[in-house]
Amino acid sequence: MIRLIRDRSADIERTRLLTFHFDDEPVQAHEGETVATALLRAGHLTIRSAPNDQAARGLFCCMGLCQECAVIVDGRVTEACRHIVTEGLVVVPANGAS
Numbered sequence: 001m002i003r004l005i006r007d008r009s010a011d012i013e014r015t016r017l018l019t020f021h022f023d024d025e026p027v028q029a030h031e032g033e034t035v036a037t038a039l040l041r042a043g044h045l046t047i048r049s050a051p052n053d054q055a056a057r058g059l060f061c062c063m064g065l066c067q068e069c070a071v072i073v074d075g076r077v078t079e080a081c082r083h084i085v086t087e088g089l090v091v092v093p094a095n096g097a098s
Helices: 035-041
Strands: 017-022 025-030 070-073 076-079 090-093
Parallel strands (some): 017 090
Antiparallel strands (some): 017 025, 070 090
């Protein structure tokens, strides 16, 4: 038997919205979100390209083990799934990084 319940997603209390930039494009995120979560919500499935064949890379493990979501923040390569968004953050795809 299927039990239907009403949609309560509108009841979720969200934190304030921040804006950061990914590949020169503004992206909105909720305070406390990771870069990966915000990019996924904004429709960015490709986060970087692979070093050997330039194939699209995106989210895989979402816990910082695989480095598939590598991006560059403040000149350093970091995992998008482990980096918390801050207002005005500038994120660049780590194309070719592994």
